Amino acid sequence: MPRSIPDQSKFAPGLTLQLDADQLHAFFPLLQKGVAVPATVGCTLKCLLCDQFSIPADYVTDRITTIFMDNRPVDDLEHTIIQDGSRVTLSAAMPGLVGATMRRGGFYAALRQGISHVSGGAAAADQHGTVRIKLFNLLLAELGPLVLARGLILEPAELADLLKSIPDRPLDSSPGTSRVLLTVRFNE
Amino acid sequence: MDKIARIDMGAAGGPKVTVGDLGEYAGLGGRAMTSLVVAAEVHPLAHPLGAENKLVISPGMLSGTTGSMTGRLSVGCKSPLTGTIKESNAGGQAAQVLARLGYAAVILEGKPEGDDLYKIVINKDGIQVIVDNSLKLMDNYPLVAKLRQEYGDKAAYMSIGSAGERKLLAASIACTDPELRPTRHCGRGGVGAVMGAKRVKAIILDDAGMKMRPPKDPDAYRDANRKFVEGLRKHPVTGEGLPAYGTNVLTNVLNEAGGYPTNNFKSGQFADSAKLSGETQAALEISRGGSATHGCHRGCVIQCSGIYNDKDGNYVTKQPEYETVWSHGGHCGISNLDTVAKLDYIDDNIGVDTIEMGVTIGVAMDAGLAEFGDDAAAIRLMEEVAKGTPLGRVLGSGAAITGKVFGVERVPVVKDQALPAYDPRAIQGIGVTYATTTQGADHTAGYAIATNILKVGGDVDPLKTEGQIELSRNLQIATAAIDSTGMCLFIAFAIMDQPETFQALLDMLGSFHGITMTGDDVVALGKKVLSAERDFNARAGFTKHHDRLPRFFYNEPIAPHNQTFLMKDEELDEVFNW
Known part of the structure; x- marks a missing residue:
């Protein structure tokens, strides 16, 4: 599936920030809480991550060892269908018995029986929508720039809070009164 | 580790030390040693705070060697909290030093008459049991500072705070870390109360003049340890996640899974969990000149701990672990890491189990003693424990007792010990x-x-x-x-x-x-x-x-x-x- 382009017409006005790389950490609280991003929905979770977000497949396999969709641990990326409004949470490997239990397809998956995501359904025709993405731990720094470069849909209050946390932000980036698609790029 | 020391605190004429060989306990260490001794030698119906109970202290089978990650110390007894057998373990320096001194176990037996308080000094010359009533009701931080003036900075210290002396059922035994702070605790089950019942305030462990324990096959041991360390360093959890964020990296994940017990197990999610997360905690620690990567004992390559400073850069406590951040945080509806850090310091200082105390405060909130989310009230309740007031003694006796006293139905305990930070309905x-x-x-x-x-x-x-x-x-x-x-x-x-x-x-x-x-x-x-x-x-x-x-x-x-x-x-x- 070709990489899809978010339908930005619904999110005006657009705002772009060009920041120094060391300002990435200012976005970590927001990325932990979760951000709405434009996406093509009706596809599989694997398609979302690998095709739309352009995350290499081996990184998804080896590094993103814990994935939740709508609060349920996911084991099968290829049969988990993304819906409009789905909440997708990505984490690296976690410590503890529960960390091991939450692992995708892990040996201890039985211990979370009852809350695991039940895969099923088939991919539908592509349509524009939004997905709420959360990033945890090591993935904040590793995937944060990629998510931010695709654009976040922020409510005015969210944008205002975010801008307060970014020192030396560009002067023309004041929040307005409507939802905004914020794109963030970082200097090399 | 070829000997066992038995210290009869109730012997006629004062405490009596006997050092013998390992006998039937040869080859054991850690929990195997503590549990097999307690099972064989303690009457199962003994009162946990009575003379019949024994407090068994044992380093692990590889403690005191050059091996990495070998510094856990086990303490065992019949638990005054649960009534069951108990093994509680901690990091810190004590296990390494005790093992190098050659002791596979130190067993405190009996119970002295009277109110005298004792300290036990163990070094290469043997074991001394000394009356020191100047230590009465001292808490762990000032206690260790005082002992360091006499015994120096090369020793490791085990101690109980005022909670242990008061025989509170949540009382812990503190072990000092490499910086000689009493931050590592055998926390669970009230083992500190058993030490307090035997009137032992502190154990000073000094291995000056002793060497690392020698392996039977030094070359093979060195090679195996090298491969072991390589394995730890290359694994994403032990080589990256734990060093960067500590165990509190679990907050976000448990909350996402709906298994993060909130407001005394009323919900599986806490709206402000991100404010308590390991990611937030690590960033805060680093920004304040503390550290998010720190070992609890020498020879640790995972370094899952840290140093938590206040906003002015002054030391508050070691990095609170996930269970502590949960028990004092989300479990009580509290989302301020500074509050959690302060409570963690109080726990360590007076010597109580952070899980038991956090859960107890949550039960007390359910009883109406405070509102969920009230930081100041949580601190006030812990200060009651520190002062030893009647209310504090109830709280310091754990969640089960507190629930009974205040008529709370939702009391998250099994065998009277508080549940840790994972809701069993979700997992x-x-x-x-x-x-x-x-x-x-x-x-x-x-x-x-x-x-x-x-x-x-x-x-x-x-x-x-x-x-x-x-x-x-x-x-x-x-x-x-x-x-x-x-x-x-x-x-x-x-x-x-x-x-x-x-x-x-x-x-x-x-x-x-x-x-x-x-x-x-x-x-x-x-x-x-x-x-x-x-x-x-x-x-x-x-x-x-x-x-x-x-x-x-x-x-x-x-x-x-x-x-x-x-x-x-x-x-x-x-x-x-x-």
């Missing part, structure tokens, strides 16, 4: 371990230790219900064995995922002791320990009916999954059927 399998462990509710009783490699009890189908019973059984067996080695439990992830790292651990044990160690030997050791513990508990009056979760877990669905605990009693009764 059913961990509820099996909470219910059935010999120790009372304990998240470390069934850790994720290489059961896939050990194949304890055969292969498990992770998609079948009975898989949860099998897994809990296997996890408890493997954990009992690892608890006996002196190894930190956090090695679990590397040995679980990397067979060569598991083999390196077996080779360390084998080359040190001059034996060939296999996975079957590990399983046999774990079963031996658990069998002894189960037998003690049975003789103490515990039956299968005690291996249950509180009823509210069966009756109250929890958000977001709206699920109750579903495991049947008959299934729980199969856990120890091997």
